[in-house]
Amino acid sequence: MHSSKVVFRSLGLCLLAVISMTGCSHNEAASQKQGEGPPVEVGVVTVKSEAVPVTTELPGRIDAVRMAQVRARVAGILLKQLFKEGADVNEGDVLFEIDPAPLHAIYDSAKANVAKAEANLTQAQAKADRYKNLVEFNAVSKQDYVDAVATAEQAGAEVLAAKAALETASLNLGYAKVTAPISGKIGKAKVTEGALVGQNEATELAVIQQMDPVYFDFTQSSTDVLRLRQALKKGNLQSVSPEAVKISLLLEDGTTYANEGKLMFSDISVDPTTGMITLRAEFPNAERMLLPGMFARARLEQAVNNEALTVPQRGVARGPNGTATVLVVDADNKVQSRLVQAETAVGDKWVVSSGVKAGDRVIVEGVQKVRPGATVKTVPFVESEKQEASAQTTPKAN
Incomplete structure (x- = not known):
């Protein structure tokens, strides 16, 4: 009888243990199902x-600072080409030589005419001086004296005309050597030796372009300019002086040109056909990387937004339709999803115009581990940790 009680008591204890274990297992499953585990650290x-520059990208093309067409200024047969196509030339370098023989003949003839005119002047002046003394004694008539003086003055005018013709002949003879009007890079020759040039017009022989520095001419919509000026007037943005404006150049292959430029001017009128305003910047081009006619985009800092809200790019997710969202932790450490307007990138951050406000806590690390509504544990994200991780993943240059 006693042994039977012991058996029943043992069975009862076992049954209680099984029930207790079943209850614990059920509670754990329910707890896991409801998401009541320890909060995820993010x-x-x-x-x-913070102060952020207002940057605009505008398309345009490279232009030479100076461009000169080399032309034949006198008529004649082209004898020599004295430059290498595509080379750098200096102002005053002889580029072409036109046959000077006919020009020499004209010069010699003009020189002889000067000598003849001067001889006539000497004779006429001597006669006028002699008549001046004779007219006082009535040895010659006053009319003869007046005629002698007029003849001397006419001879003097002929000397001046002959000297002018000689100077013209000398200039034309000098034009037989065609020189570079400016320093720069010369293109291909547009005529060859043996061609008759300058016969009825100043024949174009070549083109020289100054390549360092170069201009970048680009356009901006007048609507954007008005919008910017209104924002400056309201105080939303701070103006930047023209000499402090930063301009960088994005080339056709997507790379950024190494040297920054400076803004030269903006046009005072709007093109009525396009509604655009023309701007010009100047860039150094010592390596001749920028060529006239090349397409590029200027990244122009036109103002400063001193109250811009920024969010690290790694904290902004983009949807299939381009919408941007961030995960924000509220006062109860709950995760919220926010739709934001993030259209301008500055470095590794997005400038956010709506969707968040100053003081909001945005998740930038551990985004993949949480969902809206979850309770999280927050820790400050330190920028130096991000830089160190980036340095570890970036291969070192040899």
């Missing part, structure tokens, strides 16, 4: 305002 950045 790295957050507190949104704050």
Whole structure:
């Protein structure tokens, strides 16, 4: 009888243990199902305002600072080409030589005419001086004296005309050697030796372009200019002086040109056909990487937004339709999804115009581990940790 009680008591204890284990297992499953586990740790950045440049990308083309057409200024047969196509030339270098023989003949003839005119002047002046003394004694008539003086003056005018013709002949003889009007890079020759040039017009022989520095001419919509000026007037943006404007150049292959440029001017009128305003910047081009006619895009800093809200790019997710969202941790450490307007990138950050405010905590590390509504544990995301991780993943240059 006693042994039977012991058996029943043992069975009862076992049954209680099984029930207790079953209850615990059920509670754990329910707890896991409801998401009541320990909160996930995420790295957050507190949104704050900072000064951010207002940057615009505008298309345009490279232009030479100076361009000169080399032309034949006298008629004749082209004898020599004295430059290498595509080479750098200096102002005053002889580029072509036109046959000077006919020009020499004209020069010699003009020189002889000067000598003849001067001889006539000497004779006429001597006669006028002699008549001046004779007219006082009535040895010659006053009319003869007046005629002698007029003849001397006419001879003097002929000397001046002959000297002018001689100077013209000398200039034309000098034009037989065609020189570079400016320093720069010369293109291909547009005529060859043996061609008759300058017969009825100043024949174009070649083109020289100054390549360092170069101009970048680009356009901006007048609507954008008005919008910018209104924002400056309201105080939303701070103006930047023209000499402080930063301009960088994005080339056709997507690379950024190594040297920054400076803004030269903006046009004072709007093109009525396009509604655009023309701007010009100047860039150094010592390596001749920028060529006239090349297409590029200027990244222009036109103002400063002192109250811009920024979010690290790694904290912004893009949907299939291009919409941008961020995960924000509220005061109860709950995760919220926010739709934001993030259209301008500055370095590794997006400038956010709506969707968040100063003081919001945006998740930038551990985004993949959480979902909206989850409770999280926040820790500040330190920028140096991000830079160190980037340095570890970036291969070192040899």
